[in-house]
Amino acid sequence: MGExxxxxxxxxxxxxxxxxxxxxxxxxxxxxxxxxLTVAPIPDSKYSRLTIITSGSVRVMEQITKxxxxxxxxxxxxxxxxxxxxxxxMVKFPITENLSxxxxxxxxxxxxxxxxxxxxxxxxxxxxxxxxxxxLNAIKRYNPKxxxxxxxxALER
Amino acid sequence: xxxxxxxxxxxxxIAEGVETVFGYPGGAIMNxxxxxxxxxxxxHILNRHEQAAVHAAEGYAKVSGKVGxxxxxxxxxxxxxxxxxxxAYMDSIPLVVISGQVPxxxxxxxxxxxxxxxxxxxxxxxxNYLVTDATDLPRILKEAFYIASSGRPGPVxxxxxxxxxxxxxxxxxxxxxxxxxxxxxxxxxxxxxKKAMEAIAKAKxxxxxxxxxxxxxxxxxxxxxxxxxxxxxxxxxxxxxxxLAYDDDLLIGMLGMHGSYAANMAMSETDxxxxxxxxxxxxxxxxxxxxxxxxxxxxxxxxPASISKLVNADFPIVGDVKNVVLEMLEQVDKIDVExxxxxRETVKNFDALHPLxxxxxxxxxxxxxxxxxxxxxxxxxxxxxxxxxxxQMWTAQFYPFSxxxxxxxxxxxxxMGFGFPAAxxxxxxxxxxxxxxFTGDGSILxxxxxxxxxxxxxxxxxxxxxxxxxxxxxxxxxxLFYDKRHSETDLSVQPDFVKLSEAFGGxxxxxxxxxxxxAALNDxxxxxxxxxxxxxxxxxxxxxxxxxxxxxLFNMMLLEKEESK
Numbered sequence: 001m002g003e004x005x006x007x008x009x010x011x012x013x014x015x016x017x018x019x020x021x022x023x024x025x026x027x028x029x030x031x032x033x034x035x036x037l038t039v040a041p042i043p044d045s046k047y048s049r050l051t052i053i054t055s056g057s058v059r060v061m062e063q064i065t066k067x068x069x070x071x072x073x074x075x076x077x078x079x080x081x082x083x084x085x086x087x088x089x090m091v092k093f094p095i096t097e098n099l100s101x102x103x104x105x106x107x108x109x110x111x112x113x114x115x116x117x118x119x120x121x122x123x124x125x126x127x128x129x130x131x132x133x134x135x136l137n138a139i140k141r142y143n144p145k146x147x148x149x150x151x152x153x154a155l156e157r
Numbered sequence: 158x159x160x161x162x163x164x165x166x167x168x169x170x171i172a173e174g175v176e177t178v179f180g181y182p183g184g185a186i187m188n189x190x191x192x193x194x195x196x197x198x199x200x201h202i203l204n205r206h207e208q209a210a211v212h213a214a215e216g217y218a219k220v221s222g223k224v225g226x227x228x229x230x231x232x233x234x235x236x237x238x239x240x241x242x243x244x245a246y247m248d249s250i251p252l253v254v255i256s257g258q259v260p261x262x263x264x265x266x267x268x269x270x271x272x273x274x275x276x277x278x279x280x281x282x283x284x285n286y287l288v289t290d291a292t293d294l295p296r297i298l299k300e301a302f303y304i305a306s307s308g309r310p311g312p313v314x315x316x317x318x319x320x321x322x323x324x325x326x327x328x329x330x331x332x333x334x335x336x337x338x339x340x341x342x343x344x345x346x347x348x349x350x351k352k353a354m355e356a357i358a359k360a361k362x363x364x365x366x367x368x369x370x371x372x373x374x375x376x377x378x379x380x381x382x383x384x385x386x387x388x389x390x391x392x393x394x395x396x397x398x399x400x401l402a403y404d405d406d407l408l409i410g411m412l413g414m415h416g417s418y419a420a421n422m423a424m425s426e427t428d429x430x431x432x433x434x435x436x437x438x439x440x441x442x443x444x445x446x447x448x449x450x451x452x453x454x455x456x457x458x459x460x461p462a463s464i465s466k467l468v469n470a471d472f473p474i475v476g477d478v479k480n481v482v483l484e485m486l487e488q489v490d491k492i493d494v495e496x497x498x499x500x501r502e503t504v505k506n507f508d509a510l511h512p513l514x515x516x517x518x519x520x521x522x523x524x525x526x527x528x529x530x531x532x533x534x535x536x537x538x539x540x541x542x543x544x545x546x547x548x549q550m551w552t553a554q555f556y557p558f559s560x561x562x563x564x565x566x567x568x569x570x571x572x573m574g575f576g577f578p579a580a581x582x583x584x585x586x587x588x589x590x591x592x593x594x595f596t597g598d599g600s601i602l603x604x605x606x607x608x609x610x611x612x613x614x615x616x617x618x619x620x621x622x623x624x625x626x627x628x629x630x631x632x633x634x635x636x637l638f639y640d641k642r643h644s645e646t647d648l649s650v651q652p653d654f655v656k657l658s659e660a661f662g663g664x665x666x667x668x669x670x671x672x673x674x675x676a677a678l679n680d681x682x683x684x685x686x687x688x689x690x691x692x693x694x695x696x697x698x699x700x701x702x703x704x705x706x707x708x709x710l711f712n713m714m715l716l717e718k719e720e721s722k
Contacts, residue, residue: 013338014338017287017289018275018276018279018287021276021279022279025279025280029280059465062465063462063466066461066462066466067462069461069462070460070461070462072283072284072304072336072338072339073338074338075337075338
């Protein structure tokens with residue numbers, strides 16, 4: 001992998017006050033980059049799981065992993081190699097656009113219309129982040145009004 | 158038992174064997190101070206500034222090896238203490254610092270003396286806590302002491318809102334700490350140690366690179382053993398001074414920016430570095446790409462993040478230095494001491510070529526002479542603190558350190574104003590030794606209010622002010638790299654240091670000759686009260702040799718040869 005390859009890491013932390021700041025302060029304080037970050041409690045445990053998309057050389061990643069692990073609140077850190085990775089995107093379209101086209105394209109990306117209002121429809125797709133990029137590219141012509149991405153989550157195979 | 162949060166703090170201190178607390182009271186911490194008033198199990202030393210309280214706790218911790226404890230109030234009390242926390246974090250000093258906080262109901266309302274203390278201390282502590290319920294306090298305090306002193310030591314900050322110190326809850330300190338997320342790695346991997354020993358045995362020019370972690374791990378005497386049994390020369394970092402005695406044949410000296418020529422050349426020529434509790438700091442390595450180019454690296458450290466951070470380790474060994482060194486000692490028969498004879502000769506020749514020296518060629522006293530002289534007169538009888546600047550480097554170069562924990566200085570953060578309060582902590586922990594603080598005319602004014610603490614608590618620290626009427630280290634860089642534009646470094650306007658000390662009830666001397674200096678030092682030692690000895694020294698003396706920032710270790714600026722002698 002190159003100097004600035006994209007990396008996915010999972011960080012298991014104790015679910016307590018200010019633990020998210022501990023992690024993000026470490027990234028900003030040491031000059032590391034966060035592309036996306038998702039966090040939610042792990043069911044039936046006192047831990048939360050953060051999925052962080054970052055970039056850097058092997059050496060930088062080794063430091064990030066070690067520095068994260070040094071935080072007292074961190075239980076485990078893994079850099080994913082062989083994983084299933086998914087991200088949700090939701091897009092708001094004007095109801096006047098070609099809905100059957102939109103629906104067909106969205107279906108190709110595990111998506112569908114999830115809400116219909118007076119003037120807009122909302123579509124949700126769930127796919128690999130790279131494919132979500134493609135999807136968002138493909139639907140540009142249908143005048144999307146608003147786009148939200150969740151950030152990726154990943155599980156090692 | 159059911160007690161208040163404030164009482165819990167006292168009980169925890171007693172259970173942890175705390176004997177001295179440094180601090181400064183204020184609104185949010187008053188409940189705890191009320192309990193301090195009522196007890197007689199430990200002493201409280203009232204510093205005259207929160208920064209000084211934390212530095213004093215650092216000095217106490219560094220000289221004793223115990224956890225230093227400081228206590229401060231919220232808001233400005235806390236922000237004043239931040240420099241001390243950062244200093245302790247950089248130098249891996251075990252501290253527990255307790256701060257008061259505004260009551261829970263006022264947090265987030267911009268209340269009087271409110272500041273987001275844990276938000277600020279997060280990046281300069283090993284760990285921190287905001288206590289929101291007194292029920293948690295026994296566990297948090299116990300964790301704080303454990304985390305501060307275990308693994309790679311460091312400061313832990315506990316922020317306690319005022320209402321939590323008043324809250325009554327059950328206190329039981331007999332808790333089994335089970336920190337699932339914090340398990341320091343103590344024992345080095347035996348296979349890796351074995352491989353490292355084999356690599357050393359095959360090397361021709363091995364070199365011990367001794368760091369401050371040795372002192373933290375109480376491993377100095379085991380390291381001495383290992384160095385002597387292997388016959389391998391050693392260089393020390395600034396933080397490791399005193400690991401080997403100054404007169405040890407195998408000690409080449411300090412390395413780095415102001416290290417000796419021999420130490421830096423040895424580092425440049427070695428074929429295998431044995432790094433013990435050192436972290437390849439930029440002041441040590443100089444230009445990284447040219448640092449020890451031909452050497453393999455054995456890196457032993459308790460902090461995995463220090464290994465291969467800057468210099469790639471061929472033999473990474475995560476573990477407590479003492480533990481690993483003892484393992485290495487068991488395999489020491491693999492090493493043939495004779496094998497390194499010519500290497501030892503080479504190193505000796507480096508030293509003969511450019512020994513650490515200075516010229517006595519000025520009317521005014523040379524600062525290096527003063528330090529050597531104190532070494533001659535007091536030697537092992539003194540603990541030595543310093544502030545930050547030229548005097549600090551000269552002390553590291555010229556004082557004859559003979560034991561670990563004799564030298565107390567601010568290494569990583571480089572905090573001016575550290576020396577005097579730290580020396581108070583040193584004296585409080587080690588009253589049998591004379592406490593000397595080498596300082597400069599710049600640094601001493603950054604915590605001179607501590608004269609009051611010293612007088613009140615009868616802590617007879619002798620401050621030797623090497624006065625060159627300059628902010629000397631910055632002046633040196635201006636002379637060398639800024640075409641002699643001495644911007645804002647001329648300190649010709651100064652207080653009367655003798656009167657300053659006397660105004661607080663201390664003693665003061667101003668000396669300009671060798672005889673006067675000897676007399677003043679003897680008198681100060683005899684009188685046993687806090688002293689300022691102001692020594693008028695040569696104004697334009699530079700710390701030499703020197704590796705300019707970003708330069709290579711083997712490319713040093715050297716002391717110029719004496720012109721007429």
